[in-house]
Amino acid sequence: MIWNVGKYVSSKLHSSEWGDGIVRQLSEFIRLQDPTTRGWSYRTIYKMVQFFETYSSNEFAQLLLMNNLIANDDSSEDLEVAPIVPIASAQIPKVLFVTGWSNHQTILSRCKTNAERLFYMLYAGHEKLKNQELERAIQTNTMTSLLESGNSQSEMLKSTYPQSQVLFKDTAYLDFLGLPKIYRESKLRKDIVSHIKDFILELGKDFLFIDQEHSINVGGKKFKIDLLFYHRQLQCMVAFELKTTEFRPAYLGQLEFYLEALDQEERRSNENPTIGILFCKESDQDVVRFALNRSMSPMMIMQYKEQLKVGSVIQRSLVEYCKYVNENQ
16 A cells, blocks of 8 residues: 555656645645544655655666565566656565565665665564664664674684574674673673663574573583573574673683583584674774684674664675575565
8 A cells, every 4th residue: 555655646746747735735635534544644655655766766676686586576577677667567576565664664764775775674574673673773783783794703603504694793782781981791791681681682583591600510610601592593502701801812712612511511412503602892803803713613703882883884785684584484
């Protein structure tokens, strides 16, 4: 309905049959006919027009084609024609059905490129995000954080879990903790556990919390893992080692020891190898690359930010992410 309304109004505007004032009159007419109806304001009708014109354009069609999404769409032939001229015959791409109208309005308002729009509609659909959660995902630059996460992952993680590069972010935002300027690792851990729901939403909804300061016994000695999770899709444990400082290569040895202990002592026969995440306040990409280059464990470096400091969104191919979403529908 939204697509067809947008198409109809767009065609009237482009043919000069209607002016801006007519759209306002239409909105008022609908309100007078049924004062209880919602969602037909002047701004919303124009959002419907934007929805249609954006996603019936040749530019968006080419993006779908490049990311192998047109194959799932019966209207591929209609989508590959030029914009404006074929407006009357354009059909809705099926990819638009992955998320709801409220999320689409947010995406149209907040995203500047079609690549961003496509990513966030797929991400919202796959993660089943509510509108507020989508707002945060855009605000915290999830597109960049996911699509560049491979730079912070060991080769063993990538080979053992090829999907890891579209499942794990390389940056997490902890603004919901309200951390002071100076704090210890124990404070960070306790605050994360106190806000575990928000923390899991930041990481991804497939994470299940198991324990904090999880004890493992090796050689008659007890060691404690800061945070232990289980990942539903990958079917493996995920161990977090928290650091309130910049990443240092020496930290990897401790985490690799924990992974080996978990795999030997606690991993069940139906579970996959444990993943380790070193959770640091900052990280230098060159240091991370050198440190992970010879690592034989499935692990990654994830940095966290105490406050929202949104940077630019990368412009790169979405092929791998779109392939992953298609395979996991």
